[in-house]
Amino acid sequence: MRVWAIANQKGGVGKTTSTLALGRMLVARGMRVLLVDLDPHASLTRAFGVPGDPQPAGVLDLFASPPATLAGLARPAPVEGLAFVCAQTALATLERRSASQPGLGLQLSQAITRHSGDHDAVLLDCPPTLGLLMVNALAAADRLIVPTQCEPLALHGLAGMCRTAAMVERSRQRPLPVSILPTLYDRRTRAGRDTLHRLQQDYRDRVWSDAIPIDTQLSNADLLAQQPAVGDSGRAMPAYGRALDWLLDEAATLEDAA
Numbered sequence: 363m364r365v366w367a368i369a370n371q372k373g374g375v376g377k378t379t380s381t382l383a384l385g386r387m388l389v390a391r392g393m394r395v396l397l398v399d400l401d402p403h404a405s406l407t408r409a410f411g412v413p414g415d416p417q418p419a420g421v422l423d424l425f426a427s428p429p430a431t432l433a434g435l436a437r438p439a440p441v442e443g444l445a446f447v448c449a450q451t452a453l454a455t456l457e458r459r460s461a462s463q464p465g466l467g468l469q470l471s472q473a474i475t476r477h478s479g480d481h482d483a484v485l486l487d488c489p490p491t492l493g494l495l496m497v498n499a500l501a502a503a504d505r506l507i508v509p510t511q512c513e514p515l516a517l518h519g520l521a522g523m524c525r526t527a528a529m530v531e532r533s534r535q536r537p538l539p540v541s542i543l544p545t546l547y548d549r550r551t552r553a554g555r556d557t558l559h560r561l562q563q564d565y566r567d568r569v570w571s572d573a574i575p576i577d578t579q580l581s582n583a584d585l586l587a588q589q590p591a592v593g594d595s596g597r598a599m600p601a602y603g604r605a606l607d608w609l610l611d612e613a614a615t616l617e618d619a620a
C-alpha cells in the first residue's frame with residue numbers, strides 16, 4: 363500500500379486539489395484509494411458534501427482511546443474505488459493536547475499499519491501548519507509530495523518544508539523521499555516562468571519537469587470530488603495524469619534501489 367503525504371507549510375498552494383486530482387487519477391488506473399483529510403479547515407471533507415455540524419466521525423477518532431480504525435471511518439465517495447476519512451474542526455484542539463500526551467505523533471502511522479487490504483493507496487491531505495497533524499502524516503508516509511505554487515514567495519515555503527521533512531526523516535527509521543509538484547502555473551507571466559525555472563535549478567530531480575497549469579475547471583473542488591468523470595477535459599487533469607506517471611516511475615526506481 364502506498365502512503366503519500368501531500369504537504370506544504372504554505373497555504374493555498376494546491377494541496378487539497380492535488381490530493382483529489384491524484385486520487386482520481388489513481389482510481390482511473392484501477393487502484394482503490396483512501397483520501398484522509400488532516401486539515402481542521404476540512405476543505406476535502408466539504409468537497410465531498412459532508413457538513414461540519416453535526417461533527418462527523420473522522421481523524422480525531424484515531425486519537426481516541428481506544429482508537430477508531432481507518433476502515434471504520436472510511437466513507438465511500440460517489441466515485442467507485444474512492445473513499446475518504448473526514449476531518450473535524452475539533453482537530454484544531456489536538457495541537458494543545460499534544461504537549462501533555464507524548465506519543466501522539468505516531469497515531470496515524472499505527473492506524474495505517476493496522477489498515478491492511480482495503481486500499482492500494484492512502485493520500486494524506488495536510489494542513490498548512492507544522493503541527494501534530496503534519497508530523498503524524500510525515501511519520502506515516504512513504505513519500506512526501508510538496509505542491510508548490512509557481513510564484514516567487516512559494517520558494518521560502520518549500521525550503522521550510524524540505525527542512526521539516528529532513529528533520530522527520532532523521533527521527534524515523536526509513537527514508538522520506540520528497541517530490542515537488544509545481545502548481546498553479548501561468549506560463550504567460552514572467553514570475554511564473556522564472557519561479558518554475560528556479561525550482562528546476564534548485565531542486566533538480568526532486569522536482570517534476572513540468573507543471574500543473576491554472577485551469578478554472580479545477581477551481582471547484584466539489585466537482586473534482588463528486589463528478590463521475592474528470593478524465594481528459596481541461597488542461598490541469600491531463601497534467602496531473604503526467605505528474606502521476608512521474609511519481610509512479612520515481613516510486614518504482616526507489617523500490618528497485620531498496
Ligand SMILES: Nc1ncnc2c1ncn2[C@@H]1O[C@H](COP(=O)(O)OP(=O)(O)OP(=O)(O)O)[C@@H](O)[C@H]1O
Nearest residue numbers: 373374375376377378379490575576577580581598
Ligand atoms: N490548477 C489549478 N487551477 C485553478 N485553480 C486551482 C488550481 N489548483 C488549485 N486551485 C484553486 O486554488 C485554491 C487553493 O487550492 P487548494 O485548496 O487545493 O490549496 P491548499 O494548499 O489545500 O490550501 P490550504 O492551505 O488552505 O489547505 C482553491 O480555490 C483551488 O480551487
Ligand SMILES: [Mg+2]
Nearest residue numbers: 377378401405
Ligand atoms: Mg487544503
